Amino acid sequence: MGGDVPESSAPYADYNIASDGCDENGVEIGIGFPRQLAQDTLYLAFAELYPGNESSSRMAASVSMKSNDCNNLGLSPQTDCMGLNTDRDPPVGFDGSALLVNSSRNWTVPACFLMGEEFTNPIRYAPGVSGCPTVVYY
Numbered sequence: 127m128g129g130d131v132p133e134s135s136a137p138y139a140d141y142n143i144a145s146d147g148c149d150e151n152g153v154e155i156g157i158g159f160p161r162q163l164a165q166d167t168l169y170l171a172f173a174e175l176y177p178g179n180e181s182s183s184r185m186a187a188s189v190s191m192k193s194n195d196c197n198n199l200g201l202s203p204q205t206d207c208m209g210l211n212t213d214r215d216p217p218v219g220f221d222g223s224a225l226l227v228n229s230s231r232n233w234t235v236p237a238c239f240l241m242g243e244e245f246t247n248p249i250r251y252a253p254g255v256s257g258c259p260t261v262v263y264y
Contacts, residue, residue, distance in 0.1 A: 127155055129171035135162035137171065142205040158194060158203020168242070186229035187239060187248075191216045 131137045136158030146152050155171045163169065192209030199207055216222040226241040227233060227248045238258035241248040251258040 127171065127173050129155075129169065131155075131157065131169045131171050132162060135159050136203040138204050138208075139173070140205045140208070156192065156203060156205070156208055158196065158208065172238075182234040182236065184229065185227065185233055185235045185237075185239075186225075186231075187227040187241070188223060188225045190223035191220060 127137070127139045129137075138156045138158060140152075140154035140156045153173045153175060155173055157163065193211040193214040194203060194208060195210040196203045196207040201207055227239055231248075233239070233250050236253050238251040238253075238256075239248055240251070254260045
């Protein structure tokens with residue numbers, strides 16, 4: 127994972143996929159301390175994975191608020207202790223989640239996606255287009 131999200135916001139790779147279905151694999155980037163992000167600022171974050179057996183895979187994207195239960199355990203935000211308290215409500219004024227790219231678009235990865243608050247629809251860039259990295263297999 128990478129991007130320009132400040133370290134003070136405690137970005138982490140959420141690779142705990144024990145609850146994912148056999149036909150899907152959630153790839154997530156978490157932000158442990160979102161109040162450390164500046165308002166009205168564009169941050170870029172990306173996840174890069176090793177290829178599987180298929181040349182491409184369908185994808186969808188969303189954002190959601192999770193409880194920071196790592197604090198209760200005296201740990202830094204990380205994959206095994208975020209979002210454990212499913213009864214915790216999001217702060218007033220937030221709905222807790224938003225869909226960025228609906229799976230019905232049938233978009234595939236590898237590719238790059240851009241979605242923002244002011245956008246009507248997400249934008250998809252093929253590898254090598256508009257700064258989207260060309261796919262490199264190791």
